[in-house]
Amino acid sequence: MMLVVQLQRGVARHAGSRPRGRVERLISPARGISSSSQQLSAPGRTQCSSCTDTDHPKVLITGGLGQLGVGLAKLLRRRFGKNNVILSDIRKPPNHVYHNGPFIFSDILDYKNLRGIVVNNNISWLVHYSAVLSAVGENNITLAREVNITGLHNIVDIATEHGLRVFVPSTIGAFGPSSPRDPTPELCVQRPHTIYGVSKVHAELMGEYYHHRYGLDFRCLRYPGIISADTQPGGGTTDYAVQIFHAAVKTGHFECNLRSDTRLPMMYIDDCLRATLEFLEAPADSLANRTYNINAMSFTPHDLTQEIRKVLPDLKVTYNVDPVRQAIADSWPMALEDSAARRDWGWKHEFNLPELVQTMLTHITTGNQLAQAY
Secondary structure, eight states, X not given: OOOOOOOOTTTSOXXXXXXXXXXXXXXXXXXXXOOTTOOOOSTTOOOOTTSOGGGSOOEEEETTTSTTHHHHHHHHHHHHOGGGEEEEESSOOOHHHHHHSOEEEOOTXXXXXXXXHHHHTTOOEEXXXXXXXXXXXXXXXXXXXXXXXXXXXXXXXXXXXXXXXXEOOEEGGGOOTTSOOSSBOSXXXXXXXXXXXXXXXXXXXXXXXHHHHHOOEEEEXXXXXXXXXXXXXXXXXXXXXXXXXXXXXXXXXXXXXXOTTOOEEEXXXXXXXXXXXXXXXXXXXXXXXSEEEOOOEEEOHHHXXXXXXXXXXXXXXXXXXXXXXXXHXXXXXXXXXXXXXXXXXXXXXXXXXXXXXXXXXXXXXXXXXXXXXX
């Protein structure tokens, strides 16, 4: 599923194990490291041509170095201004991320620090991408529970206290084997069999409860498997659908860890990021729900292989099924029913399987050529 953040073992710790009262230092590429107030500097600010930074929301993205965070930051910065979007994570960013806009160290398990970041930077939107994904979570239940559940509690408490609009992605993993699978409706039995899925159901229900109880502007999209050429997968069950493209270009051979007939819903990252922005911008009174399915295409490893072979006919695919990932995939939807999103806020996908394959192969081939040139 979506790569949010792959946490190193033992890095994410409960807030109580960290020194309290320590304020993280904000890094602004134009000014270096700021004072300990964590406030962004106004000089060097990049603005949208149509209006000033003050007309726009101030956005904090947690888990920002994952599959989706960097892409969403790029999209939001084009729309709202460079310094109005702050990426955060517990890892050091690569140079291109560091130089493209503000980055701050933030551990979502450190409540006091996270609260200070929100207050000192006048945050109005909080996009919460920090998570431990499905396959990784099954290998470290304690870490997944701490990050995905305790971290979420910190997010919704701070968002409620400070009147933020908060976006928390959910997943096809929030459904289980007793859910209808083809298609899976928005409202149905949800009994997931992974800690990742359990934590996402918890997030959906907590967010909706806080919305009804305290008026929190909570918004949640159930993402399908997200496919991107720009970042490496981070431990999700749908990772094969990214890995196969890199293998097809580099070696011409791919070993798939799911059965060839495993059908799952997928989406190209550009559609995913656009859906997220459109949903965040949708007027609150247009939203009949606080959690929505979004869908684009569904395919099997065999379907994807056949489409790639139209461009790279010599691609060889073998299968070495991972029983853990296969069991997870067999409990997930084959497709998501998303008519409510299309009706309420105008969701419409643009990429189907042929467009996805052409775009991914073009990006990866071009990237490899550029790398070889240097």
